[in-house]
Amino acid sequence: MQATVYKSTGSWYVVKTATGETFQARMKGIFKKNEDITSTNPIAVGDFVEIEPDDSDASAKNAMITGIGERRNYIVRSSPHGKNKKHIVAANLDQAVLVCTIKDPRTSLGFIDRFLVTAAAYHIPVILVFNKKDLYRDKEMEKYEEVAALYSSIGYRVMLVSASTGEGVEEVKEALKDKTTLMSGHSGVGKSSLINDLLPGLDLKTTAVSGWSGKGLHTTTFAEMYDLPDGGQLIDTPGVREFGIVDIPKTELSHYFLEMQPYISECQFNNCLHLNEPGCAVKAAVEAGDIDVDRYVSYAAMLDTIQEEQY
Ligand SMILES: Nc1nc2c(ncn2[C@@H]2O[C@H](COP(=O)(O)OP(=O)(O)OP(=O)(O)O)[C@@H](O)[C@H]2O)c(=O)[nH]1
Numbered sequence: 664m665q666a667t668v669y670k671s672t673g674s675w676y677v678v679k680t681a682t683g684e685t686f687q688a689r690m691k692g693i694f695k696k697n698e699d700i701t702s703t704n705p706i707a708v709g710d711f712v713e714i715e716p717d718d719s720d721a722s723a724k725n726a727m728i729t730g731i732g733e734r735r736n737y738i739v740r741s742s743p744h745g746k747n748k749k750h751i752v753a754a755n756l757d758q759a760v761l762v763c764t765i766k767d768p769r770t771s772l773g774f775i776d777r778f779l780v781t782a783a784a785y786h787i788p789v790i791l792v793f794n795k796k797d798l799y800r801d802k803e804m805e806k807y808e809e810v811a812a813l814y815s816s817i818g819y820r821v822m823l824v825s826a827s828t829g830e831g832v833e834e835v836k837e838a839l840k841d842k843t844t845l846m847s848g849h850s851g852v853g854k855s856s857l858i859n860d861l862l863p864g865l866d867l868k869t870t871a872v873s874g875w876s877g878k879g880l881h882t883t884t885f886a887e888m889y890d891l892p893d894g895g896q897l898i899d900t901p902g903v904r905e906f907g908i909v910d911i912p913k914t915e916l917s918h919y920f921l922e923m924q925p926y927i928s929e930c931q932f933n934n935c936l937h938l939n940e941p942g943c944a945v946k947a948a949v950e951a952g953d954i955d956v957d958r959y960v961s962y963a964a965m966l967d968t969i970q971e972e973q974y
């Protein structure tokens with residue numbers, strides 16, 4: 664029987680079949696042995712799996728996961744269990760929403776850019792949703808317009824909403840319809856408030872853990888997928904502060920700054936890192952104002968962290 668993983672704790676899973684039947688599932692031992700050694704979790708939210716329901720107690724709705732489908736894409740963060748290990752946050756995504764704010768707290772452009780690079784590396788389109796519009800005065804609106812213009816010019820969709828007043832939430836709903844969307848954002852931006860607007864009746868903070876998960880596991884530690892009322896799925900990623908760029912070689916980083924792409928092939932050296940090399944078309948574009956200088960600063964800062972990890 665085919666099912667989709669809605670929740671993964673690393674040792675047990677909640678899976679749902681196409682007919683809406685939900686099972687608590689465990690992974691067959693053989694998978695653990697075959698596990699990709701660079702990944703700490705062989706099965707992630709959004710994975711398509713093959714299950715065998717346990718018929719001995721039909722009311723318990725337990726199942727065994729016997730196979731896993733190929734992933735269209737996935738997004739990782741570095742694993743808390745080991746420096747070079749990755750943890751797959753979610754798989755088979757159509758898009759990602761990054762919830763940001765201009766005020767209380769201000770999301771840094773560096774944070775946004777790191778998220779965009781990770782998503783671009785995994786070929787996942789991103790929508791930037793700026794929340795807390797109700798708090799923005801002239802100064803913040805001006806900043807928002809500036810940031811929105813920058814990311815729109817690169818090709819990203821940008822929205823302005825207030826989870827508190829509901830303004831703009833309809834537009835978010837439409838963008839999520841019939842798609843599988845990963846939702847992320849740093850603490851305090853109002854991600855949970857926005858998700859509660861999108862999924863009336865869910866009340867994120869009080870979701871109880873049940874079944875054989877037992878005590879000591881907090882629902883908020885694990886990514887979880889929810890069905891949207893108008894079709895599509897939303898994946899909440901609580902506690903994920905940043906996504907990893909662990910797999911990106913230095914010379915590839917600029918490819919994921921989408922506006923740099925057209926210039927890269929014009930550089931004199933084909934392994935140009937766009938720092939101090941002669942004949943660098945990317946740097947020339949920054950100097951000419953064709954590439955935003957803040958984005959270039961993000962690029963250089965990110966490049967630095969990759970170098971540190973490699974040596
Ligand atoms: N003024 C205003 N406050 C908001 C809005 N959305 C959320 N908040 C407030 O911002 C705070 C953080 O909201 P949460 O929804 O808990 O934020 P979160 O992003 O889930 O944060 P974590 O739970 O720490 O991950 C709460 O006090 C919310 O009431 C908004 O649109 N306007």
Ligand SMILES: [Zn+2]
Pocket residue numbers: 927930931935936937938940942943944945946
């Ligand atoms: Zn260059």
